[in-house]
Amino acid sequence: MAFGKGHHLHLIDGSAFIFRAYHALPPLTRKSDGLPVGAVSGFCNMLQRYVEGNTGGDVTHVAVIFDKGSHTFRNDLYDQYKANRDAMPEDLRPQIPLTRDATRAFNIACEEMEGFEADDIIATLARQAREAGGRCTIISSDKDLMQLVGDGVVMMDAMKGNKVIDRDGVEEKFGVGPERVVDVQALAGDSVDNVPGAPGIGIKTAALLINEYGDLETLLDRAEEIKQPKRRQTLIEKREQIELSKKLVTLDDQMELAFSLDDLEVRDPDPDVLLEFLASMEFRTIVRRISEKLEVEPPVIEDTPAASQEGEDASEQPSFDEARYEWVKDEDALKAWIDKIYARGYVAVDTETTALNEMRADLVGVSLCVEAGEACYVPLAHKGGAADDLFGDDALAEGQMDFEAALAILKPMLEDDSILKIFQNAKYDAKIFARNGIMAAPIDDTMLMSYAMNAGLHNHGMDGLSERYLGHNPIEIKSLLGTGKSAITFDRVAVEDAVKYAAEDADITLRLWQVFKPQLHRKGVTTVYETLERPLVPVLARMEMSGIKVDRDTLSRMSNAFSQKMAALEDELYALAGEKFNVGSPAQVGDILFDKMGLEGGKKGKTGKYSTGADVLEDLATEHELPARVLDWRQLSKLKSTYTDALQTHINTETGRVHTSYAITGANTGRLASTDPNLQNIPIRTEEGRRIREAFVAEDGKVLVALDYSQIELRILAHIADIPALKQAFAEGHDIHAMTASEMFDVPLDEMTSEIRRQAKAINFGVIYGISGFGLARNLRIPRAEAQGFIDRYFERFPGIRTYMDDTVAFAKEHKRVETLFGRQIHTPEISAKGPGAGFAKRAAINAPIQGTAADVIRRAMVRMDDAIAHLPAKMLLQVHDELVFEVDKNAADDLIGVAKDVMENAADPAVKFDVPLVVDAGIGDTWAEAH
Template identity: 45%
Template sequence: MSKPILLLVDGSSYLYRAYHAMPDLRGPEGVPTGAIHGMVAMMKRLRDQVAAEHAVCVFDAKGPTFRDEWYPEYKAQRAPMPDALREQIAPIHEVVKLLGWPILEVPGIEADDAIGTLARVAAEAGHAVVVSTGDKDMAQLVNADVTLINTMSNESLDIAGVTAKFGVPPERIIDYLTLMGDTVDNVPGVEKVGPKTAAKWIAEYGSLDGVIASADKIKGVAGENLRKALDWLPMGRKLVTVKLDCDLSGYVPEWPALEALALREVDLAGLQDFYTRYGFKTWLKEVSTALAPQPAPAASNGDLFADLPAPAAAPLDSRYDTILDWAAFEAWLAKLRAAPLVALDTETDSLEPMLARIVGLSFSVKAGEAAYIPLRHEGPDAPQQLPLDEVLARLKPWLEDAAAPKLGQNLKYDTHVFANHGIALRGVAHDTMLQSYVLEAHKTHGLGALGERYLGRAGVSYEDLCGKGVNQIPFAQVEVARAAHYSAEDSDMCLQVHEQLWPQIEAEPGLLRVYREIEMPTSALLARIETTGVLIEAARLQAQSHELGQRLLALEQEAYEIAGQPFNLGSPKQIGEILFNKLGLPVVKKTATGAPSTDEEVLDKLAMDYPLPAKILEYRGLAKLKSTYTDKLPLMINAQTGRVHTNYAQAVAVTGRLSSNEPNLQNIPIRTAEGRRVREAFVAPPGHVIVSADYSQIELRIMAHISEDPGLLRAFGEGLDVHRATAAEVFNTPVGEVTSEQRRYAKTINFGLIYGMGAFGLAQSLGIEQKAARDYIDLYFNRFAGVKKYMDDTKARAAELGYVETLFGRRIYLPEIRGGNGPRKAGAERQSINAPMQGTAADLIKLAMIAVQAALDAQGKQTRIVMQVHDELVFEVPAAELDWVKAEVPRLMAGVAQLKVPLLAEVGVGTNWDEAH
């Protein structure tokens, strides 16, 4: 059974971000409303995305906090809150409450500390915790029970995600922040030390204390600055550490119980008044419709649907049939066979594609004309339905007919569903989700959103039909009449949305190419890759888990012997009692409430002199490894296939890149021994090997092609080490005399410019003065004038059009490049430089997948693509086909496009993914 979720929202972080992210909107009376609009959108989206029963939106209270007492200069340089934002604070609090969210403000502490404390208490009480924030400091809270999400960037960070993003695991984020400092909060760090240097030092020396202990060994200006900061660092660490043991009694009723934080029903009447006052017309229409009297649904299933709204009325000229007999079925089957294009939709008993079974089917052959076939509805009032197996048997020839064009919304899912019933869906001609994605990747692509955008109606939602949360019922228990309307309307809307989107795509040759030649074939191929899955050696992971479990038990006993009694090694309170009350260990620091702290920094320091803190730290590290990796992956193995089947999300990233989830293959860490050990469990079956093929320096090659810079073209054309060649140009040094330090600088500049890095970012990355960084950039542009011209031309064209394009015609819209303020516009300009390269790389790997699979099929090979991760394809290869794969896959990948520099794909071979990588 899954854990209940507590959703914690960093309201203070989001109201500032909403204010700066939104244009200067004004209400009917001229009052500013941009931040209000952003907060409402975020809070509504969160309720839809996270199935939480308990939640709270936490804001900073007015007045000083304990950090101001520690360090009077804390946040001293922060600019006062803009008046336009201050005016919106009270309305934001009002509307957040109307949307059903509890609000929390605790004087004397920051929102971060309240969130940290709530997260700890909730996790100890058995909750999964989701923290919604845009604040990097909160990454220190992430553990096996706590995840961060950012609704403004659609970013989600678990342990692996934090490690991948920052280069350090969550338990080292405090050390990382201490070294860098925080200019926003006026917390000094080590001068000139940025994210890369901080992560590098921590990786090399293990922790902040390790860095401090090795300060004399660190050379150069950075080492000098570190030694100057040694006296300050303990206070810096204290300031950036989120408190986990604040006293919230008096602010959270019945603390530490969490029942008072239950999400409430939305106050529709209150929202109607609020949206009227502040001029939010679309949302006003939404709540007004919800408040309007609805016709009572036909009585059935007792009170099962008493709290669910009746379905919205279909257009007056719509005809939605419910097929309950063979005569009606045959009549509709004839329509399907005669129609030039049919929209179809499956209703199922699961969202998991590999497990979902059909409950009903709907079809639409023209606008306003659709039908639903109920097949597995249950309940006392359910009518007699046609037998599932016979219906599918009669439909199978049409479903598998490649000459019968079909349309759907995210048909990759339906392809899996039909496959679960032994049907290979063919003739997939169009997918409205992918049409929307190709046209407007920066917008949402759900059918309801598309219907509202293009047809002026969103239709009945799944939640309208089945309810939400713990009260949600299975689709099979939905009254057939309601289910028929819902499903038939989906197919009808899908067909009508297609009629709006398809002409727009046809009119643009570049978009047409991306849709027809890249996205549609990729969707079909991803369904195959997902179905294949990847073999996981559960025994290896289980053996590791067993070893870890034995070691954890031994550590417990060793800790008990040192302590003289049993105690909970996961309880900070019990640890504190043992360490400080019973054993009398020195108190290193105290919490906000004055209690001795037992955080990792304290245990690290005490572990240098005392055995018990060292045992506790070892226990924590091994427990995280066990729960996150070695325990979880074996549980995700499909019992029928013996494999793990990830889901590739195709319509998410605006650049065209794929993402994966359950498991997220793209976030398995590769820089740590633990991550590599996890990859060792992705194995080949007997008689096979794993082959990894990825593009070499793909985005730099694309930069050379697009910019046509002679220096870059020559370096790649002659097969030189491009970073060494760059260094030779920038430092005016013969290639053979380039030092490793010069090459490192050149590599940082090469990759930095791809992501629009300026002098400030380069200075932080290299740990040098900003003026020196500017000089290096000037030298680079003097030698690589084509790159500078590309960047200037791209920004100008993006500002003119509002978007940039990949080499294949994919459009990446940048709304802020024309309408944003200074920081937002600068960010959009940086994105305009990188997006064509990252988007082209995404197009290339998709084309490579398609080309390789076509060759495998044409030649009857048994080699199978089992994973796609960024610029890498992973294959499961029979030993007899290895030579072919090693020769042909790189050739095929290099041949999907003709650039002005050679495309290079490299392969590795092994018995598992780690060996092959």
Template identity: 70%
Template sequence: MTEAFGKGHHLHLIDGSAFIFRAYHALPPLTRKSDGLPIGAVAGFCNMLWKYIQGGKPSDQPTHLAVIFDHSSKTFRNDIYPLYKANRPPAPEDLRPQFPLTREATRAHNIACIETEGYEADDIIAALSCKARDAGGRVTIVSSDKDLMQLVGGGVGMLDPIKNKDIGPDEVREKFGVGPDRVVDVQALAGDSVDNVPGAPGIGIKTAAQLIDEYGDLETLLERAVEIKQPKRRQTLIDNADLIRISKQLVQLDCDTPLDFTLESLELRDPDPEALLDFLTRMEFRTLTQRVADRFGAEAPVIVEAATVATASAKVELPPIDRSLYTIIRDETVLAEWLAEITQKGIVAIDTETTGLDEMQADLVGVSLCTGPGRAAYIPLGHVGEGAAGDLFGGPTLAEGQMPLERALALLKPVLADEAVLKIGQNIKYDCKILARLGLKMGPIEDTMLMSYALNAGEHNHGMDELSETYLGHKCVPIKDLIGSGKSQIGFAQVPVERAGEYAAEDAEVTWRLWHHFRPLLSREHVATAYEVLERPMVPVLAEMEMAGIRIDADHLRRMSSAFAQKMAALEEEIHGLAGGPFNVGSPKQLGEILFERMGLSGGKQGKTGAFSTSADVLEDLAAEGHDLPARVLDWRGISKLKSTYTDALPTHVNADTGRVHTSYSITGAQTGRLASTDPNLQNIPVRTDEGRRIREAFVAGPGMKIISLDYSQIELRILAHVASIPALKQAFRDGIDIHAMTASQMFGVPVDGMDPMIRRRAKAINFGVIYGISGFGLARNLRIPRAEAQAFIDTYFERFPEIRAYMDRTVAEAKQDGFVRTLFGRRIKTPGINQSGPAAGGARRAAINAPIQGAAADIIRRAMIRMPDAIRDLPAKMLLQVHDELVFEVEEGAVDDLIRIARDVMENAAEPAIKLDVPLIVDAGVGANWAEAH
């Protein structure tokens, strides 16, 4: 007899529609080979569902489970407000036939599949959550839908399945500014343009939250609206009271949704292997079919091969990866045979295994090679024998059955340098640097990570494991299975050779397969030029820069650390005086108690632990109100961060062999093409503060050398003037006019000569802010002015430059239609959230507007960097750093003028011949003994 649902039970409710759309947008189009039926969303849905029910922590495992779907677009809410969801576009044509298949997939997994005519999935989730909570059980709603956040609390939580992040009352408050019990009131006021919930015109989430906080609830607010001091807001609430009440009915989830089943019927059940395998076989999901069969110890059904529909580049079906086919190369004869095969085929996938992640310090442990499916091998070179006591010099003893490192490198060297052999890697920059330190040059090269980036920037990460599962349907051996984790973790050199060989050779084969998958897509998706011109050539350029490194003055940093410590101590003393007694300034909890309990300041928001938030935004708002204590704490935090991040940390990054700091640049670190600097990050050192400039003083030139900085002047505004075709801005840039003063003059009708610096500052803030889609609220915060005044500035800006609004609208429309935007140079940047609803859509819209501009700027400096090594090859100079729009060089003193002349010419003409910009690119140059002097 089924046990009654109650205490100790845990109900998981999966938002089926969210899973479907995530699967549809995350995977490339896929059709069933036998008949061409679209099945990409079904494949992704099944993989997500299988992964979900197989994973998770024991404490979070469900005892009861259901997947909830929307039945149809028309619900009882359309009777309340006929225009509800009237703006929603229809589902894509190739997705519609997949909806019933996802229901069938759910039932095939032996999971309850629920939908109710006339009600949305959210209402069913609400009703089930309320019933389960009232019965004493726990509920986890598997979704990130903001509308479901009103249910959080009292045993009901949410899990964002994409970010794998729990959503509790604190996260709800962070999003809406109120607790879950008042989310409906805030949504009713703010409305929702995507769902066509009207709300109160001109009132957004933050204002709505402030009003609800002040008046307690929506009905009280509407009854006391006449008391509101702001005339426009008061009249809006009075005039739209009925519409606001209707909006509340639209956003309020119905916990009384009729259910024709019991909670007990949702008890978690194991899948019926036969039924599940039958469904997966009919869908022709080979990899998942095998995975499920393995899980149940069953024999996977044979999926009959069907003729692949002919395309411009028909995909070749490959056999599954079989690690038992791999070879361990232990002697010269076998290695020579492999190298002969590689030379004959002219292509090889290669991967290195090392003792660490720092390419400037890690030692080589082994090399893996792949020439085709199942044809992969591993060359062990640095594995340590188990239990070895070490040699006479205290070093570990190598395991038996490995070639001498020097001999293996000698055999590999000519093949790796052979221009007739293409070397394929995944993040091959790492391998290039490891081998370069051993005297081996590798080229020509291709990188599957960069191919994925060219095809799918903005859609997902580009690590090999994720690419393998997404595009090959193959799960790689996790590295932790070999080396463990935590205190028991070992180095790769300690992994037994046979196990290491399977892992490493698999990496090479997966890379080989990814290359064959991505290569034809580059041309088909019209990104081959972007990959060949902007991505692949960056690898050797960055490898050379990173290996060059930059000198730092460690003594200077130590002196700064000491000065920072003294300044922090002085600030602490001042803060204690303002607080009325000593406390730990670094403790957010203690600070919150002092600000909001002892001092009684307004704006305190408590999280689920009861602690007050003391984030930078909170302290900045308090400081803007004239409170000294939060202002001094912000100063203290700023100095503390500089001390810990830079003056204390940078000396620890000095390489013992080179005496320099070697940052690492990620080519795929940002979807717009901007590079990301890590270990250490040298791109975020403040330049507008005295302390930041002093930190840059620590980056110094070598003896007889100078540091040169070349920086594009206002490049993103210049690109905006070009892409939006703004006559006034283009002419100003051509004439060399102060663009911010010109903008202020155009907007506010004041002469350029003798302009008030404050007016120019406001124009500058708008000029740069508009590129990032700044709101009236954001500009108000930046300029410390009322929001209405800031919004008026933005409105005036768009009235004066209507071409910018036209560009924004055009770009968003294209992003919604295509799912991506392109830069001037053909870089494609996906915009996966552009058609979603809620605040996420606003962020996606701003990203879509900014991406072509920031992306084009990134493309231009990449083009300059790629051309730079050849341009300065005959000079005693090296390119050391890239910091967004700036390049930093080290050059002998006698060649400073030549370097500036040549490098500036390369940078100012980097867009050509691909693009002829309507405005000139200008590069500012500086020279100094250190970076601060040069910038």
């Protein structure tokens, strides 16, 4: 029957499936001859999931569309089209034709055409389906295909839980409807495909322009009307380039195809053909799975000497089936799992608790998994009644072991050196177990494996990793707990529901480990993971559990003092403004600055209110007093709310101490982040900010010791960029900021003023972060021209820094990543972007090797520290960027400083030999402020 009304066409973007499979899975070779087949295996699994997910649905026609060859009509239009794309990996090349064979084996139409991209074939078929009165779903997330959406055509992202992208989704992505996507793309260009576009115009600006002028042609015809000179000049001078770009991004939906829609009818696979192909690839797991579904005898795959078995289990995994998860109810069942674990030698473990804060959470249950698809949950503390039970039933639910008895069985295994315990975010579970008397070790951590390989590419939470690398959307926790005020805790979840959720977590963790473990070596980050990430987990867990004492009375007094200072500042502001206003209201501050005082630079947002963010006020503060005072008021307000008030709520009632939680994956560069409370962001530039540290105190009979790397990032810059003047100054122990000031401003050292030194210090640190004239002007509250002059002079005096910056950006553009001296990789996917984000991406790439190397140094020191100070009555409590804080008996403080200083100053050895010495400053005090 001819394709028409009521028919539904699915078009699968074949290249997206292939590259997803190749990059997401470890390498796999066919055992009989060593042929690379990892991408083929992943591709087959994705096709199988697609077939299973759409069996019995309304799909009537389907095809997988591939690219054929690399030269298309677009290369004839523009010879640089896609010229900057990396060459296809050698081990992927032989797999490409096999993916076509796989598609045909599944009895799905497989189409490609010489001289045209897959996108053009998809465009033509989508148009034909629409015109015939049917519907079309394009299975891809490729932004280039979004121009096709509308009138019965949608897209579906199979990698994100089959998320549908309709007209609203396109508008969310591009800021315009599908019919104007090509206009926006023509302006914004595309660094991936090397489409030139209009220099300096990104997606957001392009969308604004197209929405204002209606379409690209009108915009170009009326370019003279554009108010911004640079933008106007670009649109006029680059018109031909922009029009060419539109031709490059516009899909050809008028192709003459050698087949018709009717040829794409859905067909059931022939079991013999499909299984024969899969068997020839030697994919044992998927052969077994499909044979079971089709209820046929699986073909025999001969066992041959393994050319490489790496990653087989990871890429050929069974489907997720909650019916196979076991509810462990008694000792015999748990001991049977312990036997399985010892037979295997490793186990994925996950804990379920009542809260996210490990120091306040109670253990509710433990899940275990030793083989993909087979997992169990050991419930321990689920309550029988629901949270809103009229009688508040706190009795334990049926079918649970005695809490202590279960932990007694688990403890020897969790502490056994011969069993590897695999976690996702091991630090959380380690602390939960530690608070229950179990020291889980040794460990692996899938979150940290992902971080070591993929920092800068995506987040490392389990749900996201499962979607990305396993193609599976886990059960959402909010489906069990609810949200908002009516949310319950996990101990109130019915056990049968908890089993499915908790066991799935352990199952996912094991599968992620099977995917990631072999990839560490392939991606060259095994050393980073083994020396900088994994060993840090127990170190941080101990620090967090120790916590630090905070004096509530001191905080309370500070809060009152800040309130008084804020009131005094408010009086100053009223005098400057000539009237009273609400300083805490951004809208009223905007009205005073831009309407009443008539200052320039006022911009209104969508709400019609002036923007008065820190960047706006910092710019104004270089010229005016009132915005500078508003910034001071806001700083005090933040100190009061975030620290002197909020810190009091973080004091643990059981310990009397504050227990921050460190996020190892908190920053792409390797720097730690801290939460609940955030101790990394206590401001130290202002006197008030520094005073916050007075509230952190030592216990009676003890003191706090702070050890801080002196100017470590400048020292690393001097080494990496090979700056002789800086290296010499550090080697001879000079005041580096005074030396820089002397070099830049031709002021002899003996005539140096604190103001000149302060400016040099701001420039020294600013340059590391790629600061602009705008940024330095804000920091020093001086005019931009003067600030830019400082920066220009800096680069004249230290030309090696400019060379380092240019070389680093060039490396990042070529490799899409930068590296620290210790091998940490920080990916830079936006490095070739255009528009406002371009400058940020470059600055981040320049700074990452420096900041990341500094972060690696202090990590190495922390990993070695516990053993080094084990003989002393001391504990390491805090890490704040380049500083470590310890609590130690008063009579052992000097001994601690000697040992800890030695560890920190030699932390880079033997991996890296710096040309400049690392110097650590030490301080002792009853409070952190005194020690710092």
